[in-house]
Every structure is written in structure tokens, then in C-alpha cells.
Amino acid sequence: NASTLYVKQSGGDDxxxxxxxxxxxNTFSKALEIAETNASIxxxxxxKGTYGGSDNNTDLAAGDEQSSSVFTISKALEIxxxxxxxxxxxxxxxxxxxxxxDTFAGHPTNETIIQxxxxxRPIYLAVANIELDGITFSRGGASVAPVPGEGGGVYAxxxxxxxxxxxxxxxxxxxxxxxYVKGGxxxxxxCRIESNQAIGGGGFGRNPxxxxxx
Numbered sequence: 537n538a539s540t541l542y543v544k545q546s547g548g549d550d551x552x553x554x555x556x557x558x559x560x561x562n563t564f565s566k567a568l569e570i571a572e573t574n575a576s577i578x579x580x581x582x583x584k585g586t587y588g589g590s591d592n593n594t595d596l597a598a599g600d601e602q603s604s605s606v607f608t609i610s611k612a613l614e615i616x617x618x619x620x621x622x623x624x625x626x627x628x629x630x631x632x633x634x635x636x637x638d639t640f641a642g643h644p645t646n647e648t649i650i651q652x653x654x655x656x657r658p659i660y661l662a663v664a665n666i667e668l669d670g671i672t673f674s675r676g677g678a679s680v681a682p683v684p685g686e687g688g689g690v691y692a693x694x695x696x697x698x699x700x701x702x703x704x705x706x707x708x709x710x711x712x713x714x715x716y717v718k719g720g721x722x723x724x725x726x727c728r729i730e731s732n733q734a735i736g737g738g739g740f741g742r743n744p745x746x747x748x749x750x
Contacts, residue, residue: 539578541567544621545585557583557621563591564607564650572611579614582671583621584644588651588658601691604684605660606652612663618644618670618700629670631700643700643728644670652676652706657683657691664694664720668701677707684709686741687716688732695720701727708734712741719743 541554541561548562554570561567564580564587571577592606602608609615618629630645649672652658657676659668676688688708690698695717701724703714713734715722722742729739 537579539576541571541577541580542583543567543580543587544583545587546583546621548583557623560621563587565591565593568593568607568609571613577613579616581619582615582617582648583619584617584646584648586649586651588649588653594656600662601657601660601685601687601693602662604656605691606656606658607650608660608662609666610662612665614667614669615671616669617648617672618646619648620646626669643672643702643726647672649674652678652683652689654678654681655683657687657689657706657708659690660687661690661692661694661696664696666692667697667699669699670701672702672704674702674705682707682709682733686710686712686718686734688713688734690715692717692722693719695722697723697725698727699725702730703727703732704730706732708732708741710734710741711736713738714740716741717743 544560548560550566552559554561650658658673673689677683688706689703713732714729
């Protein structure tokens with residue numbers, strides 16, 4: 537699929553073009569770099585594994601939440617996790633559903649984790665119309681140094697849509713230990729928000745009058 541980039545920690549290489557699992561990239565940050573400069577890229581598929589640490593696009597000098605985030609997404613993208621790294625369609629991901637009527641209604645059995653760090657949330661959604669599907673966002677603040685300000689796990693500047701995601705074990709100094717929505721509409725479908733901490737709103741926080749959660 538020419539509009540999709542593939543990322544696989546085991547067997548991927550950032551020297552590849554990311555056009556298929558066989559030519560997959562190794563890091564999420566490289567996929568974001570390519571996607572944000574290539575108008576034809578609409579989606580990123582992430583194979584199972586934990587993304588973060590040295591794989592990041594943190595900018596400590598940035599004047600916004602990118603300075604306190606492991607990853608920042610600055611383009612309207614569809615980002616999917618939960619792949620073994622061989623699937624050729626979204627509906628072939630292994631899931632926790634138990635009947636033919638809830639195909640991939642459950643969370644992925646091949647877990648894709650985007651992990652925060654001390655003082656850093658896992659992800660900052662800097663633009664509108666971002667969709668995240670089948671991803672776990674965890675350890676923002678790493679339980680030892682909370683994320684400064686709002687949104688310990690996910691910070692949505694202009695809303696977003698999360699499908700089949702988990703947001704857990706994140707820690708913020710301000711509102712929204714798990715998720716904070718500054719503006720726009722945040723849609724959560726079949727998501728699980730658990731064990732997050734904050735001064736206000738352990739699970740969620742929002743900017744009154746601007747951000748809404750559905």
C-alpha cells in the first residue's frame with residue numbers, strides 16, 4: 537500500500553523505505569519523519585513491541601508539548617498497532633474478541649506499546665484528525681518524575697479518535713493523568729483507561745469550553 541509505512545522492531549531497518557513488512561522501518565520516529573514530509577503517506581502500521589527510549593522525536597527546545605513528549609504527531613495520520621508483522625489487512629490482526637460479530641472488538645493480543653519516560657508523556661497529538669487504533673500508551677512520567685502540566689499519557693491539542701487503545705500507568709502534575717484534550721472533540725471507542733494519576737482528573741482532563749470527550 538503506497539500510502540502506508542510499516543514499522544517492525546525485529547527485522548526492520550531505517551535504511552529501508554517502509555513500503556511493506558519486508559521493507560519495514562525499525563523506528564516509529566523515522567516513520568513519522570518520512571510521513572510528515574511525504575503528502576502521500578496517510579497511515580503507519582506498528583508491529584508488536586515497545587516504542588520509546590532512544591526512539592523518539594522529543595524537542596526539548598520546543599515551545600509546546602513536544603518538549604515534554606516522547607513522540608509528537610504533527611500530521612493527520614491513521615496509526616495502527618497490534619500486528620505480528622505479517623498481516624496484509626487490518627482485520628487480520630489477532631484480537632481479544634470471542635465471536636464472529638466482534639472482529640477485533642477486543643484489544644490486540646500482539647501488544648504495541650508507546651512508552652513515556654521521566655517527565656515525558658508517550659504522545660502529543662499536535663493537529664486535528666489523528667486516529668490511533670490498537671495501541672497502549674503507558675509510563676508517562678515513569679512513576680518517578682511526573683509529566684509537567686497536563687496529559688500524562690496522551691495530550692490532544694485539537695481532538696482525536698482512539699479505537700481499542702489502552703492508556704495506563706501515567707502520571708501528570710496537572711489535569712488528565714491519562715488523557716488531556718485541549719480543544720476539539722476526543723472520541724474514545726472500546727478503550728481502557730486505568731491506573732493513571734494527576735492533581736486533577738486521574739483518567740481524563742479537558743480545557744473547559746473547548747475540549748470535549750465522547
